[in-house]
Amino acid sequence: MPSTSTRHVIAVVVLVPVLAALALWAFAWPAARTAPRDLPLGIAGPPAATAQVEKGLERHEGAFEIHRYADEAAARDAIEDRTVYGAVVVTPQGPELLTASAAGPAVAQFLQQAVGRQAAAEGTPIKTVDVVAAPASDPRGAALNAAVLPLALAGIAAGAVVTVLGLRGVRAASALLGASALVGVVAAGIAHSWLGVLTGDWWAEAAVLALSTLAVSGAVAGLAALVGTAGLGIAAAVVMLLGNPFSAAPSAPQMLPEPAGAIGQWLPPGAGTTLLRSVAYFDGAAATGPALTLAWWAALGLGAVLLGGSLRRRKTGSAPTTDDRKLATVG
Structure with missing residues (x-):
C-alpha cells in the first residue's frame, strides 16, 4: 500500500492538470466560440422598405433577435433603454446603422462588420451613428x-x-x-x-x-x-x-x-x-x-x-x- 507521502504526490500530479484543464476550458471556450446568438437588434422604417434589410439579416441564422420600430426616434429610445444593442434604420437618404459602443465595443464593431458587409454587397453605402458612445478614455472597453x-x-x-x-x-x-x-x-x-x-x-x-x-x-x-x-x-x-x-x-x-x-x-x-x-x-x-x-x-x-x-x-x-x-x- 502506498505511503501517505506517495499518495500526496499522486494527488498533486493528477489534480494540477485537472485544474489547468478546467481553467483553460472556462476561459478559452467562451473566447473561442464568441458569436451572436439571438442578439437583440432593431429595424426601423416603413415595412416595405425594411423587408429587404430583414431578409438580409436572416441569412445570419440564429444571430439576431429582430425588434421592429416605426421610426429612428423609437429605435434610439430602445438603444438608450438597453432593449437592443443597435438598429438598422431605413431613411429616404439611405440606410443608417445605430450602435451603442458603451454597451459593448465588440458588439458595435460586429454590427458594423455584419451590416456593413451586407450593404456593400448590395451596393448601398451605410452611415453609422454611435448613439451611446463609450468614453473617449476607454473607447474599446x-x-x-x-x-x-x-x-x-x-x-x-x-x-x-x-x-x-x-x-x-x-x-x-x-x-x-x-x-x-x-x-x-x-x-x-x-x-x-x-x-x-x-x-x-x-x-x-x-x-x-x-x-x-x-x-x-x-x-x-x-x-x-x-x-x-x-x-x-x-x-x-x-x-x-x-x-x-x-x-x-x-x-x-x-x-x-x-x-x-x-x-x-x-x-x-x-x-x-x-x-x-x-x-x-x-x-x-x-x-x-x-x-x-x-x-x-x-x-x-x-x-x-x-x-x-x-x-x-x-x-x-x-x-x-x-x-x-x-x-x-x-x-
Whole structure:
C-alpha cells in the first residue's frame, strides 16, 4: 500500500492538470466560440422598405433577435433603454446603422462588420451613428473589462480574511459591509475620478462597485461559515472559474455560447458588469435585473454568515465544559 507521502504526490500530479484543464476550458471556450446568438437588434422604417434589410439579416441564422420600430426616434429610445444593442434604420437618404459602443465595443464593431458587409454587397453605402458612445478614455472597453478580476479578487480576499481571523456573526457581517463600501469608494475614485472610464453618477457607481464586492465576499464568507474552510475554495472557484470568464465583460451575454452567457449573468461578476454599464452609461436603464441578482447574493451571503455564527455559538454553548465533566465524574 502506498505511503501517505506517495499518495500526496499522486494527488498533486493528477489534480494540477485537472485544474489547468478546467481553467483553460472556462476561459478559452467562451473566447473561442464568441458569436451572436439571438442578439437583440432593431429595424426601423416603413415595412416595405425594411423587408429587404430583414431578409438580409436572416441569412445570419440564429444571430439576431429582430425588434421592429416605426421610426429612428423609437429605435434610439430602445438603444438608450438597453432593449437592443443597435438598429438598422431605413431613411429616404439611405440606410443608417445605430450602435451603442458603451454597451459593448465588440458588439458595435460586429454590427458594423455584419451590416456593413451586407450593404456593400448590395451596393448601398451605410452611415453609422454611435448613439451611446463609450468614453473617449476607454473607447474599446478595456478598462471596464480589466476591472472584473480585481473586484472579484477583492471580494474573495475580504471573505477569506474574515474567515481566517475567526470573525463570526454580526462582527463578520459588519466587516464585510465596511470593506465592500470602502472598495466601492476607492474603485469609483480610480475608475471615475482618475481614469475617467466611468461617466455616470459617482455615488451610484460607487454603490454598484460596493455591492458587487459584497456579493462575492458574502458568498465566500457565508459558505465558509456553513461548511468550514472548504467553503472558501468552493466559492472562490465558482467566482474565478465561472463568474469571471462568463461575465461577458468584453462583449455581451448573447455573444457567448450557451449556457455560459446565462450562467454569467446569474453570478456576481456578470451581474456587476451589466449593472455598472447601465449606471455609468445609460442612466440606470435595465438595471433592475442585475441589481436584484447582486442583492440576492449579498443577502444570502450575509444571512449565511449570521446563521453560521449562530450555529457555532449554539454548538459551543451546548458542549460540556471541563468543570461539568469533573462534576459528573465525582458524582
